Amino acid sequence: MTASSTRLTSTRAALSRDVRDASRWKGSDAERFRSDWDGTHSLLLGKVIEALAEAGRAAARHADEQELASGARDAAGSTSTSAPDARKGAGNISFLGEDHSIPRHPDRGEPNLTPADLDRLGNMVGSAASGGNFLAGNDADVNGLREALTALKPAQLNQLLASLSDDELRNLGSGAAGDGKGWFNYEGTTPFERQQLLDQLLSKASPEQVHRLQDLIPWAQPDGTAMGDAARPGGPDPSTLNRWMQPRFPVIGERPGPDDITQGRYGDCVVLAAAGAMVNADSGWAREHVTDNGNGTVSVLLFDKNGHEQWVTVTSDLPANSNGGQMGAKGGFGGNWPAYLEKALAQVYTEDGNNDGTKEGAPPDEAYPAGNYRAIEGNWGPDAFQYLAGPDVERTRDADVLWGAASGGKPALVTTLGETPNGAPAGYRANHAYFVRGTDERGNIILQNPWGAFEPSMAVSKEDFRRLFSDATVTN
Structure with missing residues (x-):
């Protein structure tokens, strides 16, 4: 079973490379199959691969347990040992799998807000929906409401949402979407502040209230249209779908x-x-x-x-x-x-x-x-990286800095040149970013293409980095 898992891994990688080779198959059928391959077939094969691997591990454990039990039985002259439970291990694996998230709000609480509580919170909703705060703008009201909602348990939040009309929620969405500026507030309501308010609403609400909020607050959903990836063969593939x-x-x-x-x-x-x-x-x-x-x-x-x-x-x-x-x-x-x-x-x-x-x-x-x-x-690398790693990120062309981060296990990515240079290794794509997986025994860094693990990895020396790559972004 372990060997079969390994063979199937290699087969899936080879199939993925063939499926993505645009020179072999063009047209709408090809694109539809590639989408199905990425979205369904390859993932299901991954489940089979992991199930086989886990089954192999479980069988090996059971064999070890049987050998230990047999050794103990032979030594003691006893026949009272119990066999391992064959139902454990791979038998419980599901192709779709269970979610393993860490709950944010495990305590849902009770819907015990008083009428006075609901009136107070309703007035705060009305203030956040209005731009009438002449000096500070409604930015202060938006943040004040968010802080009040932070103190609520999910059941209390749902009690509040049920007490609000569609117009009140629609107006709240419109008010929070504004810049929120007043005379003494140059920045106004930032996208993060709007999302902090939305976070308190969406993360705690019941599914029914989530649908209601999504319908009444247009900016709860981003625009999903795409420019496309300029590094792909043939250039970017724009999409106007939303x-x-x-x-x-x-x-x-x-x-x-x-x-x-x-x-x-x-x-x-x-x-x-x-x-x-x-x-x-x-x-x-x-x-x-x-x-x-x-x-x-x-x-x-x-x-x-x-x-x-x-x-x-x-x-x-x-x-x-x-x-x-x-x-x-x-x-x-x-x-x-x-x-x-x-x-x-x-x-x-x-x-x-x-x-x-x-x-x-x-x-x-x-x-x-x-x-x-x-x-x-x-x-650019630092622009996106700072949202994930924090502000202490550094854009550099210094190979020693990059290698120091890689050898220290720090997150790092590199970007390629605008055109593919002579001598570029297999897997090199111009106008593209790769992340560092580690170093090898020769002191090279190993780069992975975010297009997927099926793409060939690249072993890059310091000399190659200086010659073939634009820069790197490392976390400090």
């Missing part, structure tokens, strides 16, 4: 890891390379920073511009491609967490510039604000 689907796989699987990183149709290689770098350096990172709330929402822990960690909560639906499959990052055996990281980041990302690659003959790129997937496409 449709959504419910994925089949859990948010957090049994063992999240860097092999879960599989970039989809968005040109956000830097984002997914940063995510791969983080989970490669800390195997528990995904479980601690992404969680399924069990009510149709998912929370992602990101750093804001002040270096503070903040939860960003999004609904569990994900952008759909023309075939109805996931358009963004694909799920792996460790879960769908990279896709939710994309979605949460799209809601708060404010670093976009107008320098992304576009299809020849297409209009030039624009700088998109928070609330757009197109905002997280392209961009």
Whole structure:
């Protein structure tokens, strides 16, 4: 069983390379099959591979236990030993898998708000929905309401939501979406502050109230259209679709890891390379920073511009491609967490510039604000990395700095040149980002393409880095 798991792993990798070879098969049928392969078939094969591997491990354990028991029986002359339970191990593995998220709100509490409590909170909702605060703007009211909601248990929040009319919630969404500025508030309500308010609403609400909030607050859902990935063969593949689907796989699987990183149709290689770098350096990172709330929402822990960690909560639906499959990052055996990281980041990302690659003959790129997937496409390493790792990140061309980070197990990513240079290794893609998996016995760094673990890894020397790569981003 262990050998079969290994053979099937190699077979899946070879098939993945063939399926993604655009020179072999072109057209809508090819794209539909590639989508099905990434979104369903390859993932199910991964489940079979892991099930076979676990079955092999379980069989080996049982064999060891039997040998130990037999040895003890022979030594003692006893026949009273009990056989291992053959139902344990691989027998409980499910192809779709169970979610292994860490709950944020395990205590739902009781709906015990008094009428006076509801009146007070209702007035705060009305203040946050209004722009009438002449001096400070309604930014202070939005944050005040968010702080009040933080103190509520989920059952109390649902009691409050049930007491509010659709118009009150719709007005709250409109008021919080404004800049919130007054005479003495130059910054106003930032995307992170809006999302902190939405986080308290969505993460605690019942599924019914989640649907209601999603219907009444338009900015609860980002725009899912795409510019596409300029590093792909043929250049970026824009998409004007803004449709959504419910994925089949859990948010957090049994063992999240860097092999879960599989970039989809968005040109956000830097984002997914940063995510791969983080989970490669800390195997528990995904479980601690992404969680399924069990009510149709998912929370992602990101750093804001002040270096503070903040939860960003999004609904569990994900952008759909023309075939109805996931358009963004694909799920792996460790879960769908990279896709939710994309979605949460799209809601708060404010670093976009107008320098992304576009299809020849297409209009030039624009700088998109928070609330757009197109905002997280392209961009520079530190701009995206700081949302995941905090503000202490460094962009460098110093190979010694990069190698020091790699040997110290710190998250790091590298970016390639704008055109493929002579002598580039297999797997090199221009205008692309890779994350560091570690070092080998020769002192090279090992790079992984965020397109997926099926892509060839690259062993890069310091000389190669200086000659073939643009720069690196490391965490300090």
